[in-house]
Structures are given as C-alpha cells and as structure tokens.
Amino acid sequence: MAVREVDIDFSQDLLDYIEVWKEKPGNLIMMLHRIQEEFGYIPREAAIKLTHLTGVPLAKVYGVVTFYHFFKLEKPGKHKIQVCMGTACYLKGGEDLIQELENLLGIGVNQTTEDEEFSVEAVRCVGCCGLAPVIVVDGEVYGKLKKDQLPEILAKHRGE
C-alpha cells in the first residue's frame, strides 16, 4: 500500500510521547488521549498519521475512537461547556441548564456556535455531585448553579 502523505504537524512533545508508548502493550487509547489533548479532537489526518507512526491499522484506530464517548471527531468550540447529566445533577435541574444554554447560545447538545466560540456537551457525572447541578467550562467547575448565573459565566469565558 502506498503511504499517503498527510498534512498535519504533531508537536515534538506528541511525537516523543508516541515514540515512548509505541512499544508498550495496550497503548492505543493512551496515544489517542494525547492527540486529543493537542488538537481538542481527533482530526482525520492525525488518525492517519498515527497509523504511519505506529503501524496500527486505520480501521482499528477508528474502531476505538468511535467506541468511546470521550473521543471527538469534530472540532469543538474555543470554549468547551460540559453540562453534567449524572443522576444527582439530573434530579437537580441539569436539563434546565441545557435548555437555558440553548436559549442563550442557540445551540443544543453536541453543537458548536457559528462563531466557534462555544460548544456544548452533556457528560455523565464529573464527580462533584455534592455541588449539583454542575457545569464545567474549560475545565473550571461551577457548582450549585442557577440558570440566571449562566450569562455571566459565558461572558467571563468569552473574554478569555
């Protein structure tokens, strides 16, 4: 099979990481995590490049990527909003938060705003159930949240 050239750059860190992990058993998921960390999702070119670097078949890479919710195939917005829909948060109004975000941003779950500023995702429990309902924006956790706090939170992150 002819090796197709792919047009994507991996940082030296990422290349080093793959070099170390290449030989370890059970490495595929760990390398995909590292790729998603770098790009925010798994771009097709990156998946192809990974197969070149490691010899893992592309079908297997996609088999794994599509099995796990954590891996994304599409580019998320600049700011990632994760709304917890674990049981504790669901009972305390997680759905209302999703509804309100839809009112404010015009997008539903798994969508990205047109200006690519925000994307919204529903996640299953981030482990702060004592603070339900919870959202996480760019890794920052907001707990005991009321929906009228959302505009302020969005404004804060939009500015960053």
Next chain:
Amino acid sequence: MEFNHYILVCGGTGCESSKADDIYRNLLKECEAQGVKDSVQVVKTGCFGFCEQGPIVKILPEESFYVQVKPDDARELIAEHIVKGRQVERLLYDQEKTRRLTGIEDIQFYQKQLRVVLRNCGVINPENIDEYIAREGYAALEKAIFEMTPDEVVEELKTSGLRGRGGAGFPTWMKWKFTKQVQEEEKYIVCNADEGDPGAYMDRSTLEGDPHNVLEAMAIAGHTVGAKQGYIYIRAEYPLAINRLNKAIEQALDYGLLGENILGSDFSFNIELRLGAGAFVCGEETALLASVEGERGMPRPRPPFPAVKGLWNKPTVINNVETWANIPVILLRGANWFSNIGTDKSKGTKVFALTGKINNSGLVEVPMGTPLRDIINDIGGGIKDGKAFKAVQTGGPSGGVITSEFLDTPIDYEHLQELGSIMGSGGMIVMDEDDCMVDVAKFYLGFTVDESCGKCAPCRVGGRKLLNILERISKGQGSRQDLQKLKDIGEAMKRAALCGLGQTAPNPILSTMKYFEDEYLEHIDEQYCRAGKCKELVTYTINPENCIGCGICARRCPVNAISGEKRQPHEIDQALCIKCGECYNACKFDAVIVK
C-alpha cells in the same frame, strides 16, 4: 520542625472548584504578611466529606472546623485565629442556626460515621509521601514482605471477611487465592477506578485524598500472588486524581517502595495508569481489561474469570478502589479488628456518596449494617426544603429504589438485595416528592441504552424496547399491557444478557414498578404525573383568585403564551405553552397551578 498551628484546606475536587486553591494561596500570603509563616503550616488535604458546606478549612490544634470559607476570609482567619488566638465565629458550622460548633466531634454529620477507608482523607497532604508514611503508611507492605507468607496474607483477608466494594461483593481473598494458585510467570494486578455510576464519587475522593493507600495495597497483592506489574484504570474525567496518582507513583519509586527490589527485598513491582475514555461498560471487569489492552471495551463471557485468564490472558487480580483501600489497614490492625465492624456477612465499613434532595450532601463512611434512616436523617440532615422523602436509590443504573417503609433496614449486601436493589459501588441518591419514578426509571434506562456496547442482542434490543415503552408511558400514551411487557422483557434481559450491564439494566424499572405501581398506573390511566415532571402530562393554569396581574409571568414566558391586562388576572394559551415552568417559578403569589 514543630509548628504552633496546622491549617488544613480541603483539596478535593468539589472544594477546589469552589476556590479552595485561592484560599490556600491567600492563607500562605497572609501568613507571610502577618509574620507568622514560621509557626504555621498550611496543608492541602483530601476531601473532608462534608461537601455541602465546602470549602472547608480546619485549624489544629484547636480543631476548629470552618465552613463555606471564601478566599477573602484568609486575612481574618490568620489575624484572628492565629495571631490573636480567637476563633472566627462567623465561619464556624452553624448546625441549629443558633449555636456554632467548633469541632468535628460535635457535628451531627460526622457522629455516626466511622472512617476506615477515608482515615487519611482530610488529614494528610496527599501529595507528600512522608505524611502517609508518618501515619503507618507502607508498614503493611513491609509486614507482608518480611513478616508474613503469601498464604498468611490470604488467610488474613479471609478472616477479615472483606468483600469487593465495586458492586458484586465477591470475597476478596478468594480472587487472590485463585490467581495465586495458577502457575504462570506473568500475572497482573488491576485497580478498577472507572467509577461509572453517575452521581457517585467515592473512588475519586479516595484517590485524591489518599493515593498511596491504593498503591500500597496493590503492591501487597503483587507480592502475595506473584505479580510484577499493576495497572490503575481511571476515568479521564478525573484529572486531579490522575495527577495525584502520578505524583504518588513517582514518590514511591523514589523511596524504593515501588520499582525494583522494594525495601531491599527481591520483590519488584511497578504501577502504571491507563485512562478510560467515557464508556460505562468499561467498569465491568472483562470490558475493563479489554480497554486496558487498548481495544474497544467489550465484555467477554465468564468463565474463564480474570483471576485465571485476565489481562492478556494472564491471571489477574482486579479489585475496586475502595476494596484496595481497606487492605493495608486490615494487615496492620488485624483481621479480627476489621471483622468486628459490620454485620454477620458484611464486614467493615462502606463509603457512600450521599446526594440528591438531601440537606447534607457529601461523602459518608459508616459501618455496614447502619440503618438507612441514620444515614438520611442524622448524617444527611433530612430532606431539602422541608419536602417529603420519597425514595433513595442505591446501586446506580444497576440498582433500585428503597422506600420510606424500609428505612430501618440495615445496609449490607444481603438486605439491599432482598429489597430489589444492590449495594453497588456506593451511590446513594435521595429523591423527594418532586421526583417522578417513571422519569427516574427512564433516566437510568436512557443511560444504559446509551452505554450498551451492542455486543449482545438482549441488551442492545431489549434495552431499546424498554426505553420506548417508558417514553410512551411518560407521555400518557401507555397501556396496562405495557407494564407486563416491561416485566417480561426485563426478566428476559436479566437472564440472557452477556454482562452485568444488560443483566442489571432492568433493575431500576422493576424496582420502581414494584414500589410505585400506583404512579405508573396514574400515568397510564389518568395521564397524570403527580410530581409534575413528565412535561407532556402537565398543564399550567392561572388561578384568577390569586393572580394580581403583576405581569412577571408574561415577561418570563419564552414563547409569549401568557396575556392579560395590567392588574387583571392573566391567562395561559394552552396551544402555545411549552410547559417549561418559568411562570410557575416566577409567580410570587402561588397563582400558577400545575396539574
């Protein structure tokens, strides 16, 4: 060096997100500014458990327990408590709204708890191995290597009666024994830190607050069964726990407590992390092993059990985080000490994540056999906002509900199973009169259908069918035959599904149907949802007697369905209403009625 004061700041995820990090930094800054930096040590610890009142700061030796602390409070804490020796009254926990309490032993939330697994959480700095060692850390490993034979370790576990805390409650010593007996060069030790139950965070807090405890336990298992390599499979959603584990592994390697020739013996053991990627089924042990191998997380039929053929087909001991966390203390204090805690068949303690409609959400650890009532009323402080208790759900998507008539049931493996629920990993979700049982069942089923890996038909197809029926019922379009269908499909899945996910997925339905059949019937016969949760079944109307025509509901309504003259009773246009409940929440005069 001796310090006059120790300030402990909660560094669990819950509190960190409420600015515990800023509090920590401000405290350091204030100690410096107010010239007490040499006599005070500020430490970031693991979770204190009382998440409802976080962030928490505890000052020793006075044992002052400050709650809901803000970063700006740092100055006053140092100026008053440390410099002038006066407690900051306004930040102490206010239990009865009249009397502020100083220490943990007075606080009701802690009174019926017994901390074995969480003994170091909120006490030591989890990022400093010396603090763990100072609390007898790694002494159990030393004992297991130099003073006990592997058979004695297994025997000790047997006498202790420890059973798995990940769900099924399988005796831990048996797994170890099976793996130990197999003659193979390569064996593995695995820690299940996938914590898939949504609404539970016991394992997260244990790892964040006391990571060495789990590392030590895994090394003990390695020595006992003859394994050299361990893996911790942890959810990628837990970055703080991952970070602390990585630091802990590094430190343990540095100290010769992991790696080659541990403590100068000929025993070598290494531990690596493997990250999960958001698949609930990977909590199931055979799926987890597939995931550690880097594959799609599909379960395999058992037997063969992992103890005999596990990771890469080699004998593998796999235990849950909390199970691991019990092991060092059992070896140190003895099996008899441990087996004195708990009930006849369920020994030791259990950690629960108490959440939902409860006043004191948090992480609680109680002896097995503690009645549910004690957990909910005494520790949990009762139901939020004076509402009526409806049920408590244990075991997450694989479990069931327990109603008020069974609140005096002692919590252990056997009793929960008798009630149609399971112990599960420790999620405990309290529901009140505003929660609809059909909706709750639908929520859990939606979860398991989402998470079904698709390998076996009973789970893939059966789950979808169950969900369709529940959706129908929640829209008021169900029939009485549907109830029988739910039971039939549910029973078939229990018997025929390949793994625990499918086998237990019907539990939330079967259990809510058993205890709340009347609610199902109301949805079917009367198109009525008493909790007002099932949107298709509620109507919002305005009671003209109470409405003063302030117009706030009309302004809040997102679809302009409400109209009326100023100071005249308003009306809701049912054709436009989307049943969002905004008007109901907005009205200050109780004029909006939900039916």
